[in-house]
Amino acid sequence: RRWPKSKTKTKTLPPGPPRLPIFGNLLQLGQQPHRDLASLCDKYGPLVYLRLGNVDAITTNDPDTIREILLGQDDVFASRPRTLAAVHLAYGCGDVALAPFGPQWKRMRRICMEQLLTIKRLDSFSKQREEEAQHLVQDVWAQSRTGKPIDLREVLGGFSMNNVTRMLLGKQYFGAGSSGPQEAAEFMHITHELFRLLGLIYLGDYLPFWRWIDPLGCERKMMEVGKDMIAAATDTSAVTNEWAMAEVIKNPNVLRKIQEEIDSVVGRERMVKESDLTHLNYLRCVVRETFRMHPAGPLLIPHESLRPTTIQGFHIPAQTRVFINTHALGRNRKIWADVDEFRPERHWPADGSRVEISHGADFKILPFSAGKRKCPGAPLGVTLVLMALARLFHCFNWTPPDGETTIDTTEVYGMTMPKARPLLAVATPRLADHTYH
Numbered sequence: 001r002r003w004p005k006s007k008t009k010t011k012t013l014p015p016g017p018p019r020l021p022i023f024g025n026l027l028q029l030g031q032q033p034h035r036d037l038a039s040l041c042d043k044y045g046p047l048v049y050l051r052l053g054n055v056d057a058i059t060t061n062d063p064d065t066i067r068e069i070l071l072g073q074d075d076v077f078a079s080r081p082r083t084l085a086a087v088h089l090a091y092g093c094g095d096v097a098l099a100p101f102g103p104q105w106k107r108m109r110r111i112c113m114e115q116l117l118t119i120k121r122l123d124s125f126s127k128q129r130e131e132e133a134q135h136l137v138q139d140v141w142a143q144s145r146t147g148k149p150i151d152l153r154e155v156l157g158g159f160s161m162n163n164v165t166r167m168l169l170g171k172q173y174f175g176a177g178s179s180g181p182q183e184a185a186e187f188m189h190i191t192h193e194l195f196r197l198l199g200l201i202y203l204g205d206y207l208p209f210w211r212w213i214d215p216l217g218c219e220r221k222m223m224e225v226g227k228d229m230i231a232a233a234t235d236t237s238a239v240t241n242e243w244a245m246a247e248v249i250k251n252p253n254v255l256r257k258i259q260e261e262i263d264s265v266v267g268r269e270r271m272v273k274e275s276d277l278t279h280l281n282y283l284r285c286v287v288r289e290t291f292r293m294h295p296a297g298p299l300l301i302p303h304e305s306l307r308p309t310t311i312q313g314f315h316i317p318a319q320t321r322v323f324i325n326t327h328a329l330g331r332n333r334k335i336w337a338d339v340d341e342f343r344p345e346r347h348w349p350a351d352g353s354r355v356e357i358s359h360g361a362d363f364k365i366l367p368f369s370a371g372k373r374k375c376p377g378a379p380l381g382v383t384l385v386l387m388a389l390a391r392l393f394h395c396f397n398w399t400p401p402d403g404e405t406t407i408d409t410t411e412v413y414g415m416t417m418p419k420a421r422p423l424l425a426v427a428t429p430r431l432a433d434h435t436y437h
């Protein structure tokens with residue numbers, strides 16, 4: 001469809017770095033595109049224009065610009081680009097998260113909101129979530145008795161996947177009644193691969209001739225890996241939990257404060273319940289701080305403009321790809337101090353009110369996005385993250401594996417951005433034995 005000529009008087013594009021012929025700015029994006037895009041925002045921002053091969057793109061790490069794109073001009077930017085990964089991985093863009101704006105996306109989104117992820121349905125699965133939380137504690141308790149480090153990626157991945165698949169598919173992958181370790185391992189592998197490929201800035205998306213060559217076999221791989229978006233729900237919660245555990249174990253002071261809070265709200269004679277989670281304000285600050293430093297969607301899922309528009313007086317053409325850099329938003333030195341320090345206290349509300357995790361009117365943290373494409377699974381995601389952390393910190397003391405003095409927090413880029421190496425840590429039970437059973 002051709003859009004009528006824009007009424008904008010000026011056709012000035014937002015500022016951006018100089019471009020090469022054919023490639024444009026593509027070669028300026030390396031293995032860590034979120035960091036490269038952040039540097040460009042520092043230099044040319046708050047709104048930066050890039051030409052990626054034959055595709056127009058904009059990026060920002062600025063709260064006001066993000067609010068304008070996701071809320072002010074929600075109807076213009078609610079679409080998704082048809083990247084090769086999206087086409088191959090999500091049934092030809094048929095999946096809700098990757099579908100372009102249109103009747104098919106609206107239908108699927110309505111099913112999500114009105115059937116799969118309603119508050120009523122969320123409440124009706126609380127017993128299953130309680131079983132999974134108990135399974136998590138018992139699994140770690142059994143492993144802790146060997147004194148060996150526990151692979152928290154595996155444990156947290158299983159917890160997330162079981163909760164999500166029980167709610168969405170009525171199927172449990174790990175533990176009693178599961179489909180067997182092999183199927184679970186395969187599903188986990190597919191999930192990680194899916195997110196790596198989805199996050200890739202794949203040259204074939206920007207330079208049509210690259211598709212002919214496909215030297216790294218990326219396009220072939222994408223076709224093999226196609227799998228449902230259950231992955232989105234599982235991986236985001238598990239990655240967030242792993243980062244939170246890593247940062248807390250690295251900062252023993254934070255662990256002590258979390259434990260003091262849970263002991264005073266819950267005591268030491270019973271397990272944490274979902275109804276306790278609203279009262280654990282310091283733990284909620286820990287989750288917010290985790291989202292600031294390690295948002296599970298560092299560039300969200302790319303949005304795309306449906307028609308030409310203007311932002312801050314600059315012309316934005318139709319079909320411009322939008323990279324909202326939430327990773328750089330959380331480390332934007334104009335709005336946060338000591339950006340590389342994990343300091344949950346910074347979120348403590350002066351008036352003592354409940355710490356909000358899923359949204360904030362100031363747009364300084366945006367873990368679940370905003371506007372039409374915002375995450376419909378946020379209430380479930382927040383519950384899973386808080387519950388796993390509350391149980392694991394209440395029930396156990398945590399230290400780095402023997403011989404290691406700290407926790408490595410190197411990240412690896414992907415659509416969700418996990419720790420480069422799985423988190424290993426030693427757990428020591430801190431409650432009386434009978435509490436665990």
Ligand code: HEM
Nearest residue numbers: 096097233236237296297300301368369373375377380381
């Ligand atoms: C900590 C957990 C989670 C985080 C951090 C998270 C984050 C996100 C983000 C950043 C987006 C992209 C929004 C955008 O592009 O503007 C998204 C989309 C989405 N999420 Fe989540 N999510 C989480 C858990 C879940 C869960 C548990 C479910 C479902 C059970 C879910 C289902 C979806 C779906 C279906 C979309 C696509 C929405 C659309 O395009 O219309 N997410 N999520």
